[in-house]
Each structure stands twice: as structure tokens, then as C-alpha cells.
Amino acid sequence: MRAWIDAHLKAWRWSWGQLWHSPWGTLLALFILAFQLTLPALLVHLQHQESWWNAASAQRPHLTLYMQLGAHDDAIQTVWHTLAADTEVQSFQSIAPQEALDQIKRLPGLATSLQNLEHNPLPHTFVILPRALAPEALAALQQRLTRGPQVAQVKLDQQWAQRLAGLLRFAHNLARLLALLWLLASAFIVFHLVREQVQQQQQEIRISHWIGASARTIRRPFLYLGTLLGLLSALLALGMLTFLIQLYNRTAGDLSRLLDTDLTLATLTLPEILLLPLGTGLLCWLVAWVSSTWAIARVEQGEANGTS
Amino acid sequence: MIRLEALAKRFPPERQALQGIDLEIENNAWVLISGGSGCGKTTLLHLIMxxxxxSQGKVFLHxxxxxRLSAQARARLRANIGLIFQEPHLLxxxxxxxxxxxxLELAGQFGRALRQRALESLEQLGxxxxxxxxxxQLSSTExxxxxxxxxxxxxxxxxxxxEPLERLDPQNAALVTDLLRARHRAGGLTIVQTCSESPATLPDATARYTLCAGRLVPSGLLER
Structure with a gap:
């Protein structure tokens, strides 16, 4: 066990030494990797920002709940309380029949025609802004609200909801694809950096192999190097991401107040903070494994071809 | 310990470095293989390593x-052999x-004892x-x-x-020979050594061969 720990400590020290050996080169590589990681991380973060997507959607579907004509105040109060308590409802507006009639009367040309009405023909109405945008969630909310006391009808523009959901799905998929592409680009950079190190150490690898070092022993320091690059760049990317979100929120806050909506982004969650370095570290470990295994295989191939 | 059967090595396009080599080396032997530059001594040792x-034939080691062994298995086998290359390859x-x-690290040893053993080994060679x-920072001899x-x-x-002695001055060559001799006399050590000219004064050698035109010719078996 002691020997195993010592071997790993040695490899760990070697990989730090390699990074420290050319500090400016290392710093540059880390910043390139961090920039590469920041964008996909931001896109993944955006994907989980339901409220941001809601606010960013310019025209959102809403539901209109019509009470029966002459519905009792008790029933209207019950529906009001139900809406206030429903977590799927972001906000709602209650419009009394007289209020609705007054609004219609203000429309040009309608005031004189409505003056002859003997009684108000309009029901009590609620205009509801739902939290979710998925058509299924909206349909479920519609169903639930229809069951309220003395509710005549709940209307939903299903077609618009489906179109908007389709658009959002497309945006999510695009974000995922871009995140994947950027992540792949980062993997290629790490592959190249480790391969460069392997190239520089080609003679050392050959000698170690001749003396009897196993592939695992030869590979170990390169794996640490790749993992270190991944971890450090992910930490740098986390810092950049936090800074970007804060910078964005400062601007978005003013715009949100003007548009009467919330366009700000939530800060990074703990799983996101943990996932970025762990995921990147693992990816870079894998890439370093491929890169160093390839190099060792080339040395062994040299033996097989009789070119040692 | 080592058995070579009808061993041949050809380098493309037409250079026949070794041909028809049959050799059996027993435990505790000290075999000297001499020959001029480019006669195939290094090739022969690389095949044994x-x-x-x-290109043809078989090498049996232990x-x-x-x-029939993978590159990794051959590397594991080499870890238990003392290898001295013609060029002083160091990390x-x-x-x-x-x-x-x-x-020693490859054998799983670490710590102060390891450093101590390495220092003792270096002390022995000055x-x-x-x-x-x-x-x-070192000279070729060092x-x-x-x-x-x-x-x-x-x-x-x-x-x-x-060719472990080729780069050494007579004093250091004698030091290395003495060290090898002491280990060999202590028992349990087999040595296969190549040299450009077979040294006249090496009574510990159990067999001497000369590589000539890719063939191994016995130069005379010496009784200890």
C-alpha cells in the first residue's frame, strides 16, 4: 500500500513539475481550456433555468377561466384561493364582470351599443399565467382548474403552447449540441497537450519500457497531467462563469424592471459546481489515457517491427 | 536459463544480421560474445532482451x-534482468x-531504504x-x-x-569487472556480455563465442 501511495505521489509531483516547468505556457493552456469550458457550462446552466426561459419567451401562453354567470362570491373566492395556492400558477388576474364591461365600453364604437344592455352578460374571469410552458403541463392545469366550483370553462391556446414548447425544445437541443461540441474541442486540446508531453518524453518512455516499466507505470504521470489540466481549467471556468452570471444579472436586472419580468439568472447550484471539475477531470483523464496508451503502443510497435 | 533455436535476423532489404544461431546458456554461466563493429552483437542481445x-527461430528466457509473450509480458520479464546497454541510457x-x-521502484519499493540502496550502489562505483x-551534468563514463x-x-x-566496458577507462573497466566477478562468484548470477575483443584475462568466463558473418562460433570452452 505504501509503495502504491509513493508511486502515485511521485507521478503527482512529476505532473505538477511539468506544469510548473513552463508557467506561461501552462497558464495560456489553462485559460484556453477554461474559455472552452465556460460556454458549454453556461449553456447547460441556462437549460435548467426554467424561470429565465419563461421570462425570455416574448409571448407566453395563458389560460382564461370563466366562472358561470351569476357565480356566488364563495365560489369565486374558492377559485381565487385555489389559484393562489397552486404552484403551477405563476400569477393571475381576477376580473369582475363590471370591470370587464367597463373595459369593453372604453373600446371605440362599443360604448353606445352596450348602453342598451339590461344586465351585464359577462362572467367573472381569471387570466392565469402558468409557470410551466410544456403543453402537457398546461393541459393538466386546465383540467384541474375546470373542476373548480361553478367554473364554466377554462380556455387555453393549445396550438400556440405547442408551438412555443417546440421552439424551446429546439433551443434546448441546440444548447446541448453546442455544449457537446465545445466539450469535444476541450477534449482535443487536452489530447494534444498530453500528446505533446508524451512526444517530448518519447526517449524516457522507451528507456523505461526497456528497463521493464509496465504500461501502467509509464502512463501514470500522464494521467495525472491530463486530470490536473482538466481540474484546474474547470476551476478557472467556474470562476469565469460566476463572474459572467453576475455581470449579466447586473444588466438584466435593469431590463427586467423595464419589461416587468425577471430575466436574471440564478447562481450556480452545488451539483453544478461539483459536476464541472469532476466531469472535466474525468474526461481529461480519459483523453490522457488514450493519448499515452497510443504513444506506448507506438514504442511497442517499434519492437514488433524490429526498429527498437 | 537462455535457449536460442535457429535464430536469424534479417534487416530489410537484404542485410542478414544473424543466422542459424543455436545456443544454450545454463545458470551461473558467464558467456562472452565478441565480434567487430556491426557484426550483430547488439542485435543478438536485443533479441534475448x-x-x-x-525473423526466424525462437528465444527462450527462463x-x-x-x-509468444505480449510486449507487456516481455517488459515484466525484463524488470527482473540487469540490462546494460551499449549507449548509457538514463532518464x-x-x-x-x-x-x-x-x-527498485518498478519492483514496488519506495522510501528512504530505496535511496539508501541506490547510494550504496553508487558508492561501490565511486x-x-x-x-x-x-x-x-555527467561524463560519458559516469x-x-x-x-x-x-x-x-x-x-x-x-x-x-x-559492451559495458567500451566507454570506460582501464581503471573503471577493472572496477566494473571486479564487481561483476564478485557477484558471479557469490553464485546465482548468469552473465551474457558482449565485447569488441574477447579479454585475455577473464578466468571467470565459462564460454567464449565470436560472432562472424552473422554466425556464432565457439572460441573455446573454459573450465573453471
Whole structure:
């Protein structure tokens, strides 16, 4: 066990030494990797920002709940309380029949025609802004609200909801694809950096192999190097991401107040903070494994071809 | 310990480096193989080390057919052999004592005892004061002596030495020969050594061969 720990400590020290050996080169590589990681991380973060997507959607579907004509105040109060308590409802507006009639009367040309009405023909109405945008969630909310006391009808523009959901799905998929592409680009950079190190150490690898070092022993320091690059760049990317979100929120806050909506982004969650370095570290470990295994295989191939 | 059967090595397009080599080396033997430059001594040792593949024939080392072993298995086998190459190959980013201790690391040893053993090995060859130097700071002789120390540090049962004395001055050559002789006389050590000219004064050698036109010719069996 002691020997195993010592071997790993040695490899760990070697990989730090390699990074420290050319500090400016290392710093540059880390910043390139961090920039590469920041964008996909931001896109993944955006994907989980339901409220941001809601606010960013310019025209959102809403539901209109019509009470029966002459519905009792008790029933209207019950529906009001139900809406206030429903977590799927972001906000709602209650419009009394007289209020609705007054609004219609203000429309040009309608005031004189409505003056002859003997009684108000309009029901009590609620205009509801739902939290979710998925058509299924909206349909479920519609169903639930229809069951309220003395509710005549709940209307939903299903077609618009489906179109908007389709658009959002497309945006999510695009974000995922871009995140994947950027992540792949980062993997290629790490592959190249480790391969460069392997190239520089080609003679050392050959000698170690001749003396009897196993592939695992030869590979170990390169794996640490790749993992270190991944971890450090992910930490740098986390810092950049936090800074970007804060910078964005400062601007978005003013715009949100003007548009009467919330366009700000939530800060990074703990799983996101943990996932970025762990995921990147693992990816870079894998890439370093491929890169160093390839190099060792080339040395062994040299033996097989009789070119040692 | 070592068996070579109808061994041949051809380098493309038409250079026949070795041909029809049959040899059996028993435990505790000290075999000297001499020959001029480019006669195939290094090729022969590389084939025995498993660093190269023969064009024909078989190499058996510790009863294992090297041709049937993977590159990794051959590397594991080499870890138990003391190897001295013609060129003093050292790991450039390691100090001298770290280079000498490397085979012990491969055997899973670490810590102070490891450093101590490496220093003792270097002391034996008069390199104690250079222990913390990097290979680039050493002379060719010092590097070659370090390679000898590295080959001996694990106390191997087999040493394959490719012209180990060629780069050394007479004094250091005698020092290395004495060290090998002492280990050999202690028992349990087989040595296969190549040299450009077979030394006249090496009574410990159990067999002498000459490589001539790719063939191994016995120069006379010496009784100890």
C-alpha cells in the first residue's frame, strides 16, 4: 500500500513539475481550456433555468377561466384561493364582470351599443399565467382548474403552447449540441497537450519500457497531467462563469424592471459546481489515457517491427 | 536459463544480421560474445532482451518463449534482468540516484531504504558524490557506471551487458569487472556480455563465442 501511495505521489509531483516547468505556457493552456469550458457550462446552466426561459419567451401562453354567470362570491373566492395556492400558477388576474364591461365600453364604437344592455352578460374571469410552458403541463392545469366550483370553462391556446414548447425544445437541443461540441474541442486540446508531453518524453518512455516499466507505470504521470489540466481549467471556468452570471444579472436586472419580468439568472447550484471539475477531470483523464496508451503502443510497435 | 533455436535476423532489404544461431546458456554461466563493429552483437542481445523480434527461430528466457509473450509480458520479464546497454541510457529528468533506484521502484519499493540502496550502489562505483546530479551534468563514463549500478541494484539472476566496458577507462573497466566477478562468484548470477575483443584475462568466463558473418562460433570452452 505504501509503495502504491509513493508511486502515485511521485507521478503527482512529476505532473505538477511539468506544469510548473513552463508557467506561461501552462497558464495560456489553462485559460484556453477554461474559455472552452465556460460556454458549454453556461449553456447547460441556462437549460435548467426554467424561470429565465419563461421570462425570455416574448409571448407566453395563458389560460382564461370563466366562472358561470351569476357565480356566488364563495365560489369565486374558492377559485381565487385555489389559484393562489397552486404552484403551477405563476400569477393571475381576477376580473369582475363590471370591470370587464367597463373595459369593453372604453373600446371605440362599443360604448353606445352596450348602453342598451339590461344586465351585464359577462362572467367573472381569471387570466392565469402558468409557470410551466410544456403543453402537457398546461393541459393538466386546465383540467384541474375546470373542476373548480361553478367554473364554466377554462380556455387555453393549445396550438400556440405547442408551438412555443417546440421552439424551446429546439433551443434546448441546440444548447446541448453546442455544449457537446465545445466539450469535444476541450477534449482535443487536452489530447494534444498530453500528446505533446508524451512526444517530448518519447526517449524516457522507451528507456523505461526497456528497463521493464509496465504500461501502467509509464502512463501514470500522464494521467495525472491530463486530470490536473482538466481540474484546474474547470476551476478557472467556474470562476469565469460566476463572474459572467453576475455581470449579466447586473444588466438584466435593469431590463427586467423595464419589461416587468425577471430575466436574471440564478447562481450556480452545488451539483453544478461539483459536476464541472469532476466531469472535466474525468474526461481529461480519459483523453490522457488514450493519448499515452497510443504513444506506448507506438514504442511497442517499434519492437514488433524490429526498429527498437 | 537462455535457449536460442535457429535464430536469424534479417534487416530489410537484404542485410542478414544473424543466422542459424543455436545456443544454450545454463545458470551461473558467464558467456562472452565478441565480434567487430556491426557484426550483430547488439542485435543478438536485443533479441534475448525481447526488445526486437527475430525473423526466424525462437528465444527462450527462463523457459518462456519470448515470441509468444505480449510486449507487456516481455517488459515484466525484463524488470527482473540487469540490462546494460551499449549507449548509457538514463532518464534525463531524474537524478543519478533516482535513475539507479528506478528498477527498485518498478519492483514496488519506495522510501528512504530505496535511496539508501541506490547510494550504496553508487558508492561501490565511486559515484557517491554525484548522486544528486542530472545525467546531462555527467561524463560519458559516469553515465555508463550509473547504468551498471542500475543493472545490479535489484540483485538479478541474469545480466545482459552490451559492451559495458567500451566507454570506460582501464581503471573503471577493472572496477566494473571486479564487481561483476564478485557477484558471479557469490553464485546465482548468469552473465551474457558482449565485447569488441574477447579479454585475455577473464578466468571467470565459462564460454567464449565470436560472432562472424552473422554466425556464432565457439572460441573455446573454459573450465573453471
Amino acid at each position: 525481447g526488445l526486437d523480434q527475430p 523457459h518462456q518463449h519470448l515470441g 534525463q529528468r531524474r537524478t543519478l540516484w533516482e535513475n539507479v533506484a528506478f528498477p 559515484l557517491g558524490a554525484r548522486a544528486t546530479a542530472l545525467p546531462a 553515465r555508463q557506471l550509473a547504468c551498471v549500478a542500475r543493472a545490479l541494484i535489484t540483485g538479478p539472476s541474469l545480466i545482459l551487458a552490451d
